[in-house]
Amino acid sequence: MFDWLFRYANPARFMGLSGALLPWLWSAALLTLATALYLGFSAPPDYQQGRTVLILFIHVPAAIMATNVYACMVVASLFSLINRHILADVAARTAAPLGAIFTLLALITGSLWGKPMWGTWWVWDGRLTSTLVQFFLYLGYIALWNAIEDETRAARICAVLALVGAVNIPIIKFSVDWWATLHQGESIMSGNLAGPFLVPFLVMMLFYMLLFVCLWLTRIRTLILERRLRSLMGAA
Template sequence: MQLLFRYANPHAFMRLSGALLPFTAAATILLIAIGLYLGFTVPPDYQQGMTVTMMFVHVPAATMAELAYGVIAVASFFSLVWRHPLSDVAARAAAPYGALFTALGLITGSLWGRPMWGTWWQWDGRLTSFLLLLFVYLGYMALWNAIEDETRAARAAAILGLVGAVNIPIIKFSVDWWTTLHQGESIISGKLAPVFLWPLLVMMAGYAFLFVTLWMIAIRTEILSRKARTLMLGGP
């Protein structure tokens, strides 16, 4: 915990992220390039044909949508308990990327669903709870922008950030709890054939590094902007 607080200092974060960014950016490019190559060279699935290649953009986007919300929930918890200003910055910075990944998950899922299920959309547990995640993201971002006082905005957003986290296990277990067109979990259970699993894992790692890279840059942007606002107000 002490280590976490040491690097949660804005100056320490700027130094650490400055050193890490070239590596996370390089890892993003490398992993996505390898993932695309592996993904486009898989054989057709015996049931889904070549639509299976959509898995390599749909699943990473959907996974990152949930992980980004996890980041917001954890940072919100830190913000409410320890009132650490960098927690607010970290939570706020993750939201637009989480919303983007959610939108991409919905669009690519719909494009995959049409040829496989015969429909673009179904109001079932998984799809509806995932759509709700997009609305939670949009509401979270709107709340930050709606309250002028930054401290009050951070407090309100942190509460929403924590409350909205209830939706994450609902998304995860929706395929077990309710009847759905969406397939069940197949990565951890080992149901996915290795020929599809490896490209998927590489793409997921690539998306994760992309999120970390963009998130760190967004946090740096917010730290610089706050410094500029302090200067404008005549601060040190």
């Protein structure tokens, strides 16, 4: 079923293909960034939030990437466990720090949006709380990776952790939402990205995805070469 994938899963083939794609992807990322910034700063102020919608343009994509990158990590971990392929190992490992940064950015920008809108830097509402837990899941995964010396073993063990986390995330989301309704009666105002704000947001979202793909590919390529370097040094 995945034959087509494995033709590119050969590290040498992967290096060739990704090397050819990356300049185009970087250019596309730069172009979307410029467009998104232009559209965002040209957007009219919202009648409720004023110009703080500008924060939402970068907050919401970061929050979406926080979960999307974890999904990428889980898929790579599955391949790592089932097919025991080195490319999958490296892909899962390099995705984690990127996901952690996106999650951190979602938390910081969310807090900077919340201060003028809610009057406090932090609110224990469902979405903020699950994002915080998600951040800790990334940290645990990264810590475990760095603690295990043998790379292949670390890949398999961390893959198990990523999968356990994936099973648990929906439960955490459910429990956090349940807990949030338990503790606050009034509903708080949440960001709204409709009408004239939809297009700038979507372009910025596209930029975040392109940036992630570029960074992910670059990191995978770096780790593959580092591995080759180590084997060369070992042989010499």
